[in-house]
Amino acid sequence: MEILTEVIMGDCTEKLKKLDENSIDFIFTSPPYADARKRTYGGIHPDKYVYWFLPISEQLLRVLKPTGTFILNIKERVLNGERHTYVLELIMEMKKQGWLWTEEFVWHKKNCYPGKWPNRFRDAWERLLQFNKTKKFKMFQDNVMVPVGNWAETRLRKLSETDLKRDISRVGSGFGKNVSNWMGRDKVYPTNVLYMATQCYNKKHSAVFPESLPEWFIKLFTEVGDWVLDPFMGSGTTLRVAKSLARNSIGIDIEAEYCDMVRREIKGKQLLLCENRKSYEANKH
Amino acid sequence: MEILTEVIMGDCTEKLKKLDENSIDFIFTSPPYADARKRTYGGIHPDKYVYWFLPISEQLLRVLKPTGTFILNIKERVLNGERHTYVLELIMEMKKQGWLWTEEFVWHKKNCYPGKWPNRFRDAWERLLQFNKTKKFKMFQDNVMVPVGNWAETRLRKLSETDLKRDISRVGSGFGKNVSNWMGRDKVYPTNVLYMATQCYNKKHSAVFPESLPEWFIKLFTEVGDWVLDPFMGSGTTLRVAKSLARNSIGIDIEAEYCDMVRREIKGKQLLLCENRKSYEANKH
DNA sequence: GTTCCGCATGAATCGATAG
């Protein structure tokens, strides 16, 4: 079976209209956040964000199969000291369009953006909104099971409870036992909180989310040979993962530079894969 | 300085009207979830939740000092396979009342409720919505700093990258060095994700949230001698923590049994403190 | 080949300054 990976250059609002209805199994995307990436997308003001996105989500609803899922990675900005409500409004407007708001996953970022302010802490999480067309969507929970428990933290907590210095030698000797214990145990289903690092750095083009993020959801919501769509492709993280997992994929981006780069990669002339890429470690602490 | 702890029995919609305006420094509460089955508060249906809560939040806005903060612990239920939107609507309606929606913290539960469903995973997070009356609210960030970095996880990742069994002995010998390294480092400010265990079990009355949750926020938003309010007191976790931190507190509950229990505890005749209570470990993994 | 140290780099946000 041949796996297809297609790159379409242009504004996704228009290009999505050319895709067949009920043809996509899974949509994963991270649209430009309000007022971020001003150059590329003209800088959508928070107050106009919903109005800007709704025509796109309307098309996404059209192209998605009834059994498909749409995961939207998004987070609202701070404006005048408050969290803006455009994401909340977007959810309610998309429901009016016919979307089902099935779930909200949390991406708990291991390494969030630094900074200090008198009235707030660093933002260490983003929303992963799950939308569906029907209640009968495909889901393969067994594909994303995680090792049980938290070996490292248990060990750490025990250390802090006793006298550290005195116990170091004893801990050292007990170390192997714990490791084998942890490895021998079964796997469990994950939760709706994903604990992952923000990025896997490439040499030139950094991605806004790590490969482990689309990887987790593609395994969860699709089968081999299914069709994956990312209307805001960017550096092509979603397509790269889809291809490596033997899923067909379509990426749309308005930037020629991104499209060229991803096309070159598809042809195999340039491999931009992160070499020391870590497998996802969702829910492991 | 004497610390006062007051328990008021009754419907908080009414009882709140008897409190002075601008008299409370911090409000922390976890209102009953929308649920048609529950008897208390007349069994609020999700569709009527906002309508039910708004008169209460209006009173909370009145009694809170301009420098005060209101933390609302809440999570929307699943209804007909979808997340209900009453929390989103509530945020927007409270903004119309005059509240500022400053931030949304995430309580990432270490041990969430078990279970398995064909179309969703276990829910491991809840919202902690921060509302303020003005932008000039009190915040004492230094009181909630956490140890830096993530020693345990780094160690764990290194182990998985190499041959585990072969390296056990070597790791054992290098253990003390790493521990001292980790201990020597400074503390950093936390993020807006709190990673805490779900509950601290009492003998009879289990609390909705662990003591570490109000503890963290009371330390962050109040000083010794300030006034703390919980309009849905329940088993009195908020009041217990407030008292132990030398803050005055007021709790309101409609259930006589809860009120009696908390009053007895205040008098010192019954100590319901969790014996093996852990200190909070926000953002440590 | 390893390990260690130093350094640059982020989907950020606030407050001050300038137009």
Add this chain to the structure above:
DNA sequence: ACTATCGATTCATGCGGAA
């Protein structure tokens, strides 16, 4: 008054060079 730009702040991570 309201918007646009800029510097300061902060920390987990990966990279390169050195021991």
